[in-house]
Amino acid sequence: SDLEKERFLREARLTSCLQHPNILSVYDLGLDEEGTPFFTMEFVRGDTLKDIIEKLDAGDEDYAQRFPLSRLLELFIKICDGLAYAHARGVVHLDVKPANIKVGPFGEGLLCDWGLAKVLRPERGESAEKSVLPEELPDGDILNDLTLRGVVKGTPGFMAPEQAGKERAISRQTDIYSLGALLFYILSHRLPIEGESHREQIKNTREGLVRRLKDVAPDRFIPPGLAAVVRKALALNPADRYVSVSTFRDELDRYLLGFATKAQRARWWERLGLLAQRRRIAFKVALGALALLIALAVASFMRVLGEKETAEAARNEAQENLRLYKEETEVSRALSESIRETALDFINDEDFLNAPGKIKAITSHLEQEPDPEKRQVLLEYLALLHFVMQDFQQAGECFGQIHVSKRYETCRDLAVQYGKVKLDDEWLSATELVALLKELKRHIRYVAYYMTYYH
DSSP: OOHHHHHHHHHHHHHHOOOOOTTTEEEEEEEEESSSSEEEOOOOEEEEEHHHHHHHHHHHHHHHHHHHHHHHHHHHHHHHHHHHHHHHHHHOSSSOOOOEEEEEESSSSEEEOOTTTTEEETTTOGGGGOOTTTTTSOHHHHHHHHTTTTTTTTTTTTTTTGGTTTOOOOOOHHHHHHHHHHHHHHHHSSSOOOOOHHHHHHHHHHOOOOOOOOHHHHTOOOHHHHHHHHHHHHHSSSSGGSSSSHHHHHHHHHHHHOOOOGGGOOOOOHHHHHHHHHHHHHHEEEEEHHHHHHHHHHHHHHHHHHHHHHHHHHHHHHHHHHHHHHHHHHHHHHHHHHHHHHHHHHHHOOOOOTTTHHHHHHHHTTTTOOOHHHHHHHHHHHHHHHHTTTHHHHHHHHTTSSOOOGGGGGHHHHHHHHHHTTTTTTTEEEEEHHHHHHHSSSGGGHHHHHHHHHO
């Protein structure tokens, strides 16, 4: 019929104005001597994407080797490039599906069949350069009027809800929906929307009842980044889809480069995993270095633990020897020259271990020590022993009998201060002890250590 001839030539005229490596070219069109319309296209050998997916789903090993997921995504990106070009020229395809994609033997990816295409009016504020110029394409109003009105136009499973009767205008987001359905089909080998009948499938499309990828293909690995891209592209509301094919394509570039897609909203550990995949060698080196550091740390810890046990045994032995010495001192009560030297050694070492025994020994020694200088040293040390034992009243009495060296003036002042508020048979609370320790100066930190030890 004349209408069919006009539609036939419309497709040829529209396609001939779209000159892009990923759109099938039209070289000539017209009427022959008998008035029959014709147009001449480039001849491309190869399969359609639909044929390829069916072979892959059937387990064809040759096709599995030729078309891994990365290869299919490269072909998909080429189709996106062609469609982005058409959108920039003001044309939407409206029938993007595997059967309309020709895959050549040398990596060609061609988008065919522009029979349902529509010329969009330039949007408000859009420059004329983005749309098809008048001399390049006939009037869009005339071309669009040639399509059948009131009829569902598109392929169920790949058509957008607005093509299935949803009260929304056709736009570039309509093709983006079809691209999302096409990516769904590539990943799962199944349609995103199905139904018991053609009418039910159209109804499910209008309602946006898109199946989940992991439910459709539970045995296939679906990268989370691509699954998120599919969900966004198949949104029921066009405003929730990608704003352009270029934005959609950028998501695939991120995935192929090993980055998280924006739609994925990856958590930090997911981004870290992707970084490890992108930098495998660096991560192997880092893990090796980390393992070596852990081994060294464990070895050092075991060594320190062994030294600590040795020191603990030595300390226990020393304490036991000191206990025996105290018993011997209690029995003999004799302050021999050796005991005097031992008391002075205590002072020189600034050692406060076994303070109660040392207090008894030095107290006994002071009763018979006539030398004022030695008494000065012994009383100061005795005051510090009482101080670490929190016997502040006795420490204050000892400090009061001597001229305290500048180094221990803080201890004297604190002994006087706390001796007024605490009995010697009581212990400070944890809060009071912390307050006291904060007042001790840095150069007598070891006094704080022993005070904490006895507490």
